[in-house]
Amino acid sequence: GLVKARSYNPRIGLETLKVVPVSKAAARQRTGRAGRERAGKCFRLYTENTFVELSDTTTPEIQRCNLENVILQMKAIGIEDIIGFPFIERPPIESIKRALERLLALKALQNDGTLSDHGRQMAELPLEPMYSKAILVAKDAGCVEEVLIIVSMLSVENIFYTSLKHKEKAKAAKARFSVLEGDHLTFLNIFLAYQSAGGMSRKDWCHESFLNHRSMQKVEEVRKQLIEYCVDMKLLPPDTLSKQMIAYEPLSPERSEVVLRALTSAFFLHAAVRQPQGFYSVRTLTEVQEAFVHPSSVLFSKKPKCVIFNELVMTTKRYMRDVSVIDVNWLVELAPH
Numbered sequence: 001g002l003v004k005a006r007s008y009n010p011r012i013g014l015e016t017l018k019v020v021p022v023s024k025a026a027a028r029q030r031t032g033r034a035g036r037e038r039a040g041k042c043f044r045l046y047t048e049n050t051f052v053e054l055s056d057t058t059t060p061e062i063q064r065c066n067l068e069n070v071i072l073q074m075k076a077i078g079i080e081d082i083i084g085f086p087f088i089e090r091p092p093i094e095s096i097k098r099a100l101e102r103l104l105a106l107k108a109l110q111n112d113g114t115l116s117d118h119g120r121q122m123a124e125l126p127l128e129p130m131y132s133k134a135i136l137v138a139k140d141a142g143c144v145e146e147v148l149i150i151v152s153m154l155s156v157e158n159i160f161y162t163s164l165k166h167k168e169k170a171k172a173a174k175a176r177f178s179v180l181e182g183d184h185l186t187f188l189n190i191f192l193a194y195q196s197a198g199g200m201s202r203k204d205w206c207h208e209s210f211l212n213h214r215s216m217q218k219v220e221e222v223r224k225q226l227i228e229y230c231v232d233m234k235l236l237p238p239d240t241l242s243k244q245m246i247a248y249e250p251l252s253p254e255r256s257e258v259v260l261r262a263l264t265s266a267f268f269l270h271a272a273v274r275q276p277q278g279f280y281s282v283r284t285l286t287e288v289q290e291a292f293v294h295p296s297s298v299l300f301s302k303k304p305k306c307v308i309f310n311e312l313v314m315t316t317k318r319y320m321r322d323v324s325v326i327d328v329n330w331l332v333e334l335a336p337h
Helices: 024-035 048-053 068-076 093-105 117-124 129-141 144-154 167-175 183-195 202-208 213-232 253-270 328-334
Strands: 002-009 014-021 271-274 280-283 288-293 306-314 318-325
Touching: 068 093, 068 117, 068 129, 117 129, 129 144, 129 253, 144 183, 144 213, 144 253, 183 202, 183 213, 183 253, 183 318, 202 213, 253 271, 253 306, 253 318, 253 328, 288 306
Parallel strands: 014 306, 288 318
Antiparallel strands: 002 014, 271 280, 271 306, 280 288, 306 318
16 A cells, blocks of 8 residues: 655755555556456455545645746746646645746746746756756757767666676676766766677677666667757757767766766756765755765765765655766856856
8 A cells, every 4th residue: 555656845955755655546546457458356455444544646746746847838838927827736836936946046037037048948858957958058068969868868767777686796887887977977888888889789788787778778769859859959960860979988087077067057956065074965045955975876985075966865864866076166167146
């Protein structure tokens, strides 16, 4: 009678993954799985009284998710009064206000709340605003292809698969692609190595590298779609899909800095500074949070001074996932506001 569910706390900008009781509607939907192929039976491993006490329906996603992209798309089609809009399932007012504040910080909105030219471009990309911003900044920096690959990798879950039996081998396989700069450039290396895998099928290569082949295929699909969008928006030349991929070799320190600076220009809301006590302080728009580098990160044992990260998740601790090292001075230079 339990399920893992993601929920977003707008006050602290934290997404949590919690184990919560299933709803009656979700339990009934699961029952249908038993008869998908042929007649079957569903056994619930909890009492009837427990079922009666469950909530009737699952909390609508719009009431428990980050609303930045929803509001950006609403602005793009001409809906200006977001707070007064008659939602079918009204999200919390705090979630709406926090999303508007973050879009303003990303310069997707002007000071009067209307969509900026930058925000209109961001709305054309089927991505979270932070990812869209990174791609637009990468155009000026000349690293759109690298950032597109990184965003594609971040958009797909379960890139790695872990094997308890071969834990050390899996760790060594990941270390082949790891770089001192952190997870984002490690993702770039993984994708480029996957594209250039020779002498064996990509499926076999993924198996040897402890990567999820289906997830990597999904990354390819996402990247292809994003390239098509970027070509239409004139962010990339028309022949991008047909030309040869970037060669798989570690980026030079200078090129790595260019890519990380582009990411920092968009991920500055997800920056953290290490404190003497060992944890990182994450400054949101309203307060400072204590967080730690996630154990899956290549930076888990490195303790750099300043980092950017993709998301905060709460399990046993508040963890930063997908982390990269940045120069703290970049924050002042690239996001003075």
